[in-house]
Each structure stands twice: as structure tokens, then as C-alpha cells.
Amino acid sequence: MREELQSHKIVFSLIAMWLVIFLITGFYLGLYHSAERLEAELLLIVSIAITSALGYVGLAEIIVGVQFGAAHRRELLTYLLLGTLSLLSGLMLAIATEISLPRLALAVSPYAILFGAFQLRLGQGLSRHPVQRRSFRVCGAIEIASGVVLACASFFSGVNVIRLLAVTAASTLLQLLPFLFFSRRNA
Secondary structure, three states, rough: OHHHHHHHHHHHHHOOOHHHHHHHHHHHHHOOOOHHHOHHHHHHHHHHHHHHHHHHHHHHHHHHHHHOHHHHHHHHHHHHHHHHHHHHHHHHHHHHHOOOOHHHHHHHHHHHHHHHHHHHHHHOOOOOOOHHHHHHHHHHHHHHHHHHHHHHHOOHHHHHHHHHHHHHHHHHHHHHHHHHHHOHOOO
């Protein structure tokens, strides 16, 4: 049990690290303020950060999935599916000849949807903890809604897509914090 929790924390830590890198890069470069700042160089930097994150997290998910082994089929299949999806999305972005914000948002949207589904699934098993159950339900619904809106990013302006990516990254990061700081002593 302890090794499984540690494996989950490794993946969540990597995801949180890349979300922080994305948010810091965005704020440092001023991506959230004006349309004039959305030049090709900035779009390239954002796409490199997202592509790198998808690649690193995908590899980590596959490694952690293999670590779980056949004894934990659900975790094995979940991590292998997420890792493969992550690597394929990163590869798609890396070899794409045309980089656009809607394409980046579309590549990120499955993660928001799957993370929301993960939270809804966690909330189902907490019948004796109504506050945590409600929290997982609300956060899961918000994350799924963010993923759906990210998938429809082609209907938004560039600045609004960047803002949507930033809001989704920040909300996901805030939702990951309890997982990262959970310890067996707090259970």
C-alpha cells in the first residue's frame, strides 16, 4: 500500500511540476494580458512546455503502470492508457507542422476530462466522508467542464485560450495539492 501511494505521488508530483512551469512561464512572459504578446516565439515556448510535459508525464505513467504489475490490473491499465495517450499527444504536437493554441488546448483536454473522471470515481468510495465526497464531485465536474471547453477552444480568441489553459492548469494544481501532501499519518 505504501509503495502504491508513493508511485501515485511521483506521477502527481511530475504533473504538478509541469503545471507550475507552465503557469510561471505564462506569467513571466505576460501571455495572459494582451493579444500583442501572442507572437510566434511565445506560442513556440508554450508548445514546447506542453509537449515536454506530455512526454515526461507519459513515460512516468507507463513506468509506474508497469511497476504496479498484473496484481493491480486497474492501476496498470489506467496508467498504461494515460501514458500512451500522453505520449501520443506529445508526439502529435512535436511533429505537427502547424502549431496553434486550439491544437494545444485540444491536446490537453483529455487530461482534464480524465482527471475529472478520476475525481468522480474517488468520490464514489467516500460515503462515510460527505465533505470530501462533495469536494471530489464538485472538483471532478469542474475539471470535466474545463476539458470540454478546452476541446472547443477553436471558437475562442488566442488570449482567451491562453487564459483558459492557465485557469485549467491552476485549478488542476490546486486539486493535486491534497494528493501531494497526503500521508498515512493524516489518514
